[in-house]
Amino acid sequence: MPTPTAPNIIFIMADDLGYADLSIYGQTEFETPHLDALAREGVRFTQAYSNSAVCSATRFALMTGRYQYRLRGGLEEPLARAGRHHGLPPEHPTLPSLLRDHGYSTALIGKWHLGSLPDFGPLKSGYDRFFGNYGGVIDYFTHKPGVGKDVATDLYEGELPVERAGYYTRILADEAAAYVSAPHSKPFFLSLHFTAPHWPWQGPDDEAVSGQLTDLMHYDGGNLRTYARMVQALDAAVGQVLAALDQAGRRDHTIVVFTSDNGGERFSKTWPFTGQKTELLEGGLRVPTLLRWPARIVPQVQDQVTVTMDWLPTLLAAANAEPDPAWPSDGENILPILTGEAATIARSLYWRYKSNSQRAVRQQQWKYLKINDNEFLFDVVADPLERANLKEREPRVFEGLRQLWLDWDRRFLPVSDEVFSHGVTPDIQADRYAPEQRQRQRP
Template sequence: MTNIIYIVADDLGYADLGCYGGREAQFGKVSPNIDKLAEDGMMFLEGYANSPVCSPTRFALMTMAYQYRLRGALEEPINSKSKGSATLGLPPNIPTLPSQLKKAGYYTGLMGKWHLGYPPHFGPRASGYDEFFGIMAGGVDYFSHKSGRGDHDLYINEEEHREVGYLTDLISEHSVEFINRRATEAKDQPFFLSIHYTAPHWPWETRDDAHLADDISTLFHLEGGNIHTYRKMIHHMDEGIGNIMATLDKHGLTEDTLIVFTSDNGGERFSDNWPLVGGKMDLTEGGIRVPWIARWPAAIKKGTVSMQHSMTMDWSRTLLEVGGGEIDPHYPVDGISLMPILTGETERFERPLYWRMNHRDQRALRVDDWKYLKVDEHEYLFNITNDARERANLGKKYPERLEAMRKQWLNWNETIPPIPDDATVSLGYSVADMPQR
């Protein structure tokens, strides 16, 4: 059986990586190990996240369904004020990717960010992971491991855990330890390892910035950080991924291990989204189009590029199929397997993608070359293939297409629960409010 590693960066922009056209010529290589994954596997140029914000995408990742089906996912995103809530989180009775892989014989682990509700009502091990190391919150200081409320937030399973170290490195080190342990103690049992980095999510701290850990306000500041710190944070993550790859090689696991790399949403203020506009919290392309890389030497042809449209829940559905897991018939799954794309059976199939955001009443639908977008009271129609920057609104030129896509979105919206009145937007600002180049 195939081992599976699912790597998720946090707030990584579409072009932050060298393989996606990042600023390497000006600043030097930032992601050589991730670039090597793309070189050895398949890179998707039009892949998307289920949401332009953290925890809703993670609901979709776990359930393989549109996040809007669950109340907890309608927060944008869940924040530390949700501690103690029995509502705002991933209910343990919901089948998940790890729980269904576990039933198929996999040993499952999560290293890194959970962000799907707080104990005692919610937690990684209640939703299918055999073991967990990481944080429950959406973001913590990289050294003190404190959340925005000042609470210490680092756990092993359900127990609070104190460990000195830069969080990105700790996530990588625990991932390496997991692989070493499984390869030596249980080499006949396949593993599913989720590695959910917090990098390059704020606070803006590199390995050299331990002195910043005393100021929790850095978690939420708008005036701090810079492009150099941001890129170094990505590089720290990339170094960890290199160590993970070396560990697989050491144990002879590289050939039949599927590695998928992505981001939970579009980039934040220092990210490189070129040629896209917007970012985190926005349904413009910069907020939802993200890197997707898959490396699986046993099945994926080396050095391939795909234009297949997909979103987070499709990838989780794909991993379930790779692992031989079954869908629970009592719970809807909206994700569509990408196995025909990965194996080269087909180059592309049409797959409509829908989004909805409480923030600024945003709506979006991607069908083939076209995208319908609504922000506040303004509607847009873009040919994304020709206009990835979403500059030319073609709604007046093609009113029939605009109307048809509006109706298609409304018909889909009727199939999912409405946004409740008490749902909140936690960030309070959008990258759209920042200067755009």
């Protein structure tokens, strides 16, 4: 059971938000005052990474605290085409299930995107309550995952479809504010996963645009002004939830985390990086990340290299809980670093992406990157734009990281065309692929 001082936890995840899309990270075209205030009151990370350059793969890592490549559903984006066959196995321990077993109330408000009903879903993976969309994206006004009268809405309370009118970002804020304001007899863990600012490019006043869409993706639509209004609506939504938390008297003893599932897309600002979503350049992986816990953590700018899967061991430690020893986390508990009880630690982080045969390793200041047949070595601290290829100048570092990636890759499920096919039997035995009979691996 949790201790009497166990903190509440609110984990907020944006969708496709670029590293510099918040004014405190460098956005100059518009302001994000609520998230800027959160950053000033807590921890602003400068070297936080997503586990993947795409959406659901990162969410697998968040939920399990492990590399997503241990599960078939976590191999890039098969859920976009075969979400009824792949998903997060209900028997796999998750961040919400471990907290629930430790005495927490748990809720997910917003985007799931980890497999479809009837086999997969938030209520099957540790959440007591769910309100939101099961798939990857919906229209902000119709709440449909596509265009047309015959397309059903993807908005659910639990496992039952519901109807709500309004702009989706605001609907989620209303639900989350009500949740944190409600009486709670136990500490709570709230996952608040927005779809903003993911396409379709619709601001709060663009309901007329919604009715004109012929394709939900509408890559030829949108503009920088619309994107700005989407991010500002996201900022206002976070502000609304934080205000409700304050009014409920829960500010000091609540951990608030804000991050993104991957780097930005078409209209995002990723300076000082290049690249975007689906690319293993820094702009596709580096994400704005904030944490506030007034009772224990002083405001700071934190240079510790961290990644999505670190949140499971870190938040469990804050709740005086631990990962399931049969499913050890690939992430690190960074809480002692944030509280000043430990120094920063060196990390080795790994990525792969089938498109363009991309590979990447980050170790200390070095990054090995492969795109198609081109290989690079960058010092991403001195050269965040990844322009100076140092593989000829530092051959030993280059070859060492290249071999590290090959050794690491052999431990996990391969990405093949079969992964993305329909009608396949889901392989939910994630532990089959844990190296050395589930023993902890430190690359």
